[in-house]
Amino acid sequence: MLVALRDAATDRHTVEWAAQRAAQFAVPLTLLHAVVDPSLVAPGTSYEDEVTAGRELVTREAERIRRRYPGLRLGTYLHCGGITEALLGMSAVAPLLVVGADRRDPVSGAFAGSVAVQVALNASAPVVVVPAGQGYSVAGGDQRGVVVGVDGSEVSRAALARAADEADAAGTVLTAVTVLGSPPERMKVGASTMLRDVTQRHPALPVRWIVDDLRTPLSALALLGRGAALLVIGRHGKGARSIMGLGTVTHTLLLDPPCPTLVVTRREPELSAGGPVRETVRRSAH
Numbered sequence: 001m002l003v004a005l006r007d008a009a010t011d012r013h014t015v016e017w018a019a020q021r022a023a024q025f026a027v028p029l030t031l032l033h034a035v036v037d038p039s040l041v042a043p044g045t046s047y048e049d050e051v052t053a054g055r056e057l058v059t060r061e062a063e064r065i066r067r068r069y070p071g072l073r074l075g076t077y078l079h080c081g082g083i084t085e086a087l088l089g090m091s092a093v094a095p096l097l098v099v100g101a102d103r104r105d106p107v108s109g110a111f112a113g114s115v116a117v118q119v120a121l122n123a124s125a126p127v128v129v130v131p132a133g134q135g136y137s138v139a140g141g142d143q144r145g146v147v148v149g150v151d152g153s154e155v156s157r158a159a160l161a162r163a164a165d166e167a168d169a170a171g172t173v174l175t176a177v178t179v180l181g182s183p184p185e186r187m188k189v190g191a192s193t194m195l196r197d198v199t200q201r202h203p204a205l206p207v208r209w210i211v212d213d214l215r216t217p218l219s220a221l222a223l224l225g226r227g228a229a230l231l232v233i234g235r236h237g238k239g240a241r242s243i244m245g246l247g248t249v250t251h252t253l254l255l256d257p258p259c260p261t262l263v264v265t266r267r268e269p270e271l272s273a274g275g276p277v278r279e280t281v282r283r284s285a286h
Contacts, residue, residue, distance in 0.1 A: 002077075002094040004087055004115070005033045005061055012061075014100040014130045017260060019065045019072060021098075025169070028073040031065075032090065033058045034083035054078050084118050091123035098128045101257055117254050120235065120263045126162070127263045128230075129254050144208075145172035147225045147259075148232040149217060149249070150194065151179070155234030157194060159264040163232035164198045164205060166262070172229055173206040174198070179220050180213040218249045225258035232262045 003018035005011050015031065022029035035054040038047050058076040065074055079086040087097055102116045120127045148163035150156045160176060167174035176195075198207060212220040225231035233250050253261060 001027060001029045001096045001098060002032055002087070002090055003029065003098040004083060004100070005031050005058060006083060006100070006115075008057060008061060010103065010132065011100045013132065014098060015061060015065065017128075017130050018098040019069055019074075022074075023069040023072050026071075028075065029065075030075045030077055030094075031058050031061055032077045032079060032083075032086060034079040034081060034086050037081045051078070051080070084115050087115075087119045088122050091119075091125040091127075094125050096126050096128065097123055098130065101129050101131050102255065103132070117251060120250070120254055124265060126265055128260055129257050129263070130260045131257045144175040144224060144228045145206075146170065146230045146232065147175045147177060147221070147228045149178075149221050149234070150176050151217070153234070155264065159232050159234040160194055160198065161201075162262070162264050163230075164202050164207075166230055166232065168202045168205045170229060173208065174202075175208045175210060175224065175228070177210050177212060177220055177224055179215065179217045180211060218252055221249070221253060222256075222258050225253075225261070228259045230260050230262055231258060232264060234264045 001018055001022050003015055005015055018029055033054050035050050055078055058078060062074055062076050065072065077090075087099065091097055097119060099116045099119055102114055116127075116129045120129060146163050146167035148156075148159050150160050163176070164174055195207065195209060198205070210224065215223065221231065221233065231253070233253060235250060250263065254263070
């Protein structure tokens with residue numbers, strides 16, 4: 001797993017979530033911090049000081065995490081350049097990226113940067129976006145456990161498979177959400193077929209399937225995801241650098257995620273991939 005650390009104050013909740021997850025599943029965790037490119041350093045500023053400050057930041061956070069999770073295999077990586085480019089480059093080899101939600105200006109409310117959205121849009125690995133200012137438990141959550149949006153498309157079918165793996169590994173319930181307003185041409189795979197596949201793969205997993213005929217997909221997922229352990233959504237499009245390529249629902253949810261939100265990408269395994277579930281989770285989900 002790879003977690004982005006922009007600064008200790010605002011990203012501590014993100015690092016804590018990633019560390020808790022890595023410890024729970026006994027997988028390695030790397031803290032990534034990016035130092036601005038030398039060409040962008042303000043005149044009169046020592047680049048050496050910038051690098052030293054960045055190295056001290058990741059070292060302090062690593063020491064703090066090691067104290068909390070003594071058995072965790074933890075590494076640090078200092079990148080010279082933009083954080084978005086660093087994460088996208090590492091997504092070719094990292095099984096999972098974890099980033100904090102994009103920040104808002106406290107006065108205007110406008111978003112100050114778009115790291116989370118751009119990474120979720122373009123990464124080849126799955127991405128988890130963690131909301132600011134709240135503590136989330138990797139396992140459990142409220143009675144909804146792991147929530148996933150399902151519209152019948154192949155992307156949502158992959159999201160359902162991933163969500164089922166996540167819920168089963170965490171020992172919690174899976175809540176699948178379908179909104180009746182989903183475009184009919186997208187409903188290529190029926191809910192009963194997908195539910196059967198999930199129960200065959202995870203026979204002991206408690207599954208709820210909610211059909212919402214009142215709300216839009218965005219409002220339904222925002223409502224049902226609030227307080228859940230994890231929300232899983234699919235990424236439509238092929239990752240072209242365009243916000244619209246992410247899909248309106250996914251884009252809007254990532255700007256203000258109701259809980260830690262996992263974006264499924266094209267590297268996700270299919271539901272029918274087979275093999276032991278625990279091996280699949282450990283190899284692909286973390």
